[in-house]
Structure formats: C-alpha cells, structure tokens
Amino acid sequence: MSEVIQLVDTLAVGVFAITGALAAAERRLDILGFILFGTITGIGGGTARDLLLGTDTIFWISQTRYLWVCIGASVATWFLAPMLNSLHRVLLWADAVGIALFSVLGTIKALQWGSPPVVAVVMGMMTATFGSILRDTLLNQEPVLLGPGMYVTAAQPGSASYIGLQSLSFTAALAMPLAMALAFAL
Template sequence: MPEVIHLIDLVATGVFAISGALAAAERRHDILSFILFGTITGIGGGTARDLLLGTENVFWIAETAYLWICFGAAVATWFLAPLFRSLHRLLLWADAIGMALFSVLGAVKAVALGAPPVVCVVMGVMTATFGSMIRDTLLNQEPVLLGPEIYVTAALLGAASYTLLASYPATVLYALPVAILAAFCLRACAIIFDLRLPKYGEKNAAN
C-alpha cells in the first residue's frame, strides 16, 4: 500500500503541474512561467499540509523527484498544449483529476500521522485546493474553487470518504479507490451537468 500511495502521489503532482502550466498557456506566458505555475500548483497544497502537520521534512525537500515531475510536466505542456482545441476545458479536467487524487492523499497523510478525523478532512481539502488557489491568484483570475460548479464539495467528499472508510478494518482496503472515485465523479458531474450549490439570497431574489 505505501508504494501504491507514493505512485499516486507522484501522478497527482504531475497532473496538477499540468493544470498549472495550462493556466499559463491560457495567458500565453513563456516557458519559465509554465514551470513556475506548474510547480506552484503541483506542490503548493502538499507544502501547506506538511507545514501545518509539522512533518519532519516537506515532501518535495525530502524527495526531489516531485520537483522534477513538475518541471517535466510543465515543459511537456509547453509543447503539447497547442494540439488541444480548448485549453480551458482541458484545464478543468486536469484540475478535476488532480483535485480527486490530492483530496484523498492529503487525508491519507494526516490519518497516517494520527491526526483527529476533522483535521484529516481539512488537510485533504487543503491539499486539493491550495495550490490551484495560489496559481489563480497570481494569474489574477477567479480561482477554480470559487467557480459556479461544485469543487470544494467534491474535495470534501473525497477526504471525508477516505477518513471514514479508513477508520474501519473491514473497509480500509477499499478506502483509497472509493474515495478518489467519489471525489472525481462528483466533480465530473458538476462539469458535465453544471451542478451548483445554491447561493445565498437566490431564493429571496426569486421571490
């Protein structure tokens, strides 16, 4: 299981790095900006998680492979992005995959460190959203997590599902795939069917 979690963590970092580079592509930035935003998005959430959990070493300092994955993903996006017709659509889906993976991986690390369940859920949501929030803030655009479709709720579902399932011996083996699938499916449905949570004041405005 540790090897599987590590592999998924590397994949998630690469996917989020791609989403960061795609955001730079939308703004037609240079290749160094691709690497900057790819790296910020790829490691931002995990860095905040590790600092708050007080881990001995921040993950990408302990293992520089995470940085190289971010660099490689960003450079690859520089060359491949022109092949896609809609960069924004691709960004949404890359972000959805990264969110689903990181929301669960953040909870995995918190659970492994013995954090209380509510902290595990918060760490999962933070890991999934913090990097993209920094990316969008630096690009002076509305953060994806504040978009109209469900995003944070999907991250919350993934983190909470893992934390709950991992607490029972009978379901611990299924916790990782089920939680990742739950988070991704909710976000995918939000993108495809334009699912949204009700906004404050909408009912009164309709009346």
C-alpha cells in the same frame, strides 16, 4: 500499499503541474512561466499541508522527484498546449482528477502524522485545492475552484469518505480508490 500511495502521489503532483502549465498557456507565458506555475500548482497544496502538520520536512524538499515531475509535466505541456482545442476544458478536467487524488492522499498523510479525523479531512481539502487557488490568485484571476461547480465541494466528500470507509474496516487499498472515485464523480 506505501508504493501505491507514492505512485498515486507522484501522479497527482504531475496532474496538478499540468493544470498550472495550462493556466500559463492561457496567459501565453514563456516556458519558465509554465514551469513556475506548474510547480506552484503541483506542490502548493502539499506544501501548505506539511507546514501546518509540522512534518519533519516538506515532501518535495526531501524527495526531489516531485520537482522533476513538475518540471517535466510543465515542459511537456508547453509543447502540447498549442495542439489542444480547449485549454480551459482540459484544465477543468485535470483539476477534477487532481482534486480526487489529493483529497484522499492529503487525508492519508494527515492520519499518518496522527491528526484527528476532522483535521485530516481539512488537510485533505487543503491539499486538494490550495495549489490551484494559489495558481489562480498569482495569475490575478478568480480561482476556478471557488467558482460555479462542485470543485472545492468535491474535496470534502472524497476526504471524509476515506475516513468513513476506514472506520467501516475497509482496507486502505479499497478505501482509497473508492473515495477518489467519489470525489471525481462529484
């Protein structure tokens, strides 16, 4: 199961890096702006989580593949963004996917570090939202995730449902995709 979690975690970082790069595209930044905002968004929530949990090392410092994923996703977005009809619409959909993935992954990591369930839910929510909020704040715009819609609200049920399913003896292999699907559906 840990290989699946690592794969989904890497995918989630890439998805959020794309949202950061799309936000840079909306501002017509250069390729370094794409990489900067892609990286901030891709690793921001997990960095905050790891700092608050007091983990031995921040995830992307010990496993540099996450930085390479951010850079690759940002550069790919730099090339592809001019071909997209609606950058904002793609950004919103990618944010929804990222929230669904990271709300559960952040919860799992917090539980692995011995956090009580209520703390794990908060860590799942933070992992899912902090990078995007940081992105929008640094771009001097109202955070998309705090605007109308269910963006931040979707992270809480995704996180809490994973814990609920685990308490009902669902395997992690089943609880993880079900909780992610719930967060995405909201």
